[in-house]
Amino acid sequence: MSPEIRAFMFDLDGVITDTAEFHYQSWKRLSEEVGIPFTRDDNEMLRGVSRRESLNRILKGRPIDEATAQEWMDRKQGYYLGFLETIKPEDALPGVRDLLNEAQGMGIKLAVASASRNARPVLEKLELISMFDAIGDGYSVVHTKPAPDLFLWTAGRLDVTPLQAIVFEDAEAGIDAALKGGFWTVGLGTADVSRAHVRLPNLDGVRVADVLAKVIAPTGA
Numbered sequence: 001m002s003p004e005i006r007a008f009m010f011d012l013d014g015v016i017t018d019t020a021e022f023h024y025q026s027w028k029r030l031s032e033e034v035g036i037p038f039t040r041d042d043n044e045m046l047r048g049v050s051r052r053e054s055l056n057r058i059l060k061g062r063p064i065d066e067a068t069a070q071e072w073m074d075r076k077q078g079y080y081l082g083f084l085e086t087i088k089p090e091d092a093l094p095g096v097r098d099l100l101n102e103a104q105g106m107g108i109k110l111a112v113a114s115a116s117r118n119a120r121p122v123l124e125k126l127e128l129i130s131m132f133d134a135i136g137d138g139y140s141v142v143h144t145k146p147a148p149d150l151f152l153w154t155a156g157r158l159d160v161t162p163l164q165a166i167v168f169e170d171a172e173a174g175i176d177a178a179l180k181g182g183f184w185t186v187g188l189g190t191a192d193v194s195r196a197h198v199r200l201p202n203l204d205g206v207r208v209a210d211v212l213a214k215v216i217a218p219t220g221a
């Protein structure tokens with residue numbers, strides 16, 4: 001193992017499991033009820049950002065008072081909780097469980113750093129929660145992604161410095177947050193994660209040694 005890297009920090013939605021469709025279906029139902037257009041493309045803009053920021057992006061500048069905003073977020077959360085009930089251990093994305101097991105066996109600390117306030121129940125449903133040494137979620141900090149606060153808070157819980165940790169993220173907001181915090185970054189998936197140190201399509205078949213080699217020698221040297 002590289003002596004420099006002591007921790008892997010994982011985003012949840014889009015990295016460990018794919019709850020984006022559940023967020024979409026929940027916001028879609030709300031938006032139809034309140035008469036605001038909302039498409040699958042719009043949903044892509046909600047990747048990695050908080051519930052409140054998601055609502056702001058759906059509103060696209062339409063003014064609403066704070067009580068209405070809260071009621072809409074609560075209603076959306078109610079719909080989301082219904083979907084959450086359906087999550088099973090098999091819904092962990094391909095390769096995730098193997099990578100976590102391998103990293104843990106090598107003494108690498110593991111954490112989740114998710115903007116979601118549902119991160120803990122989702123990890124429980126996936127039966128993965130006991131694997132993590134720290135969990136940062138939508139309750140941990142005031143300013144979530146793209147601010148670096150959530151990753152810094154979570155690294156503090158692990159007692160590692162940003163340069164000792166690799167962040168795995170699927171969202172532009174998450175990569176920006178991790179880079180601002182001074183972390184190594186692995187960008188996953190099809191969103192704009194081009195600023196990440198390393199890009200991978202997903203974690204299927206990915207081994208710890210592959211990740212360390214790519215981060216430490218990103219030119220492939």
Ligand code: B16
Nearest residue numbers: 012013046048051114115116117118
């Ligand atoms: P909640 P991540 C994020 O999770 C989702 O990507 C984002 O779409 C969602 O708005 C956010 O969690 C907040 O979710 O309503 O559950 O608090 O990608 O940071 O794991």
Ligand code: MG
Nearest residue numbers: 011013014048
């Ligand atoms: Mg994500």
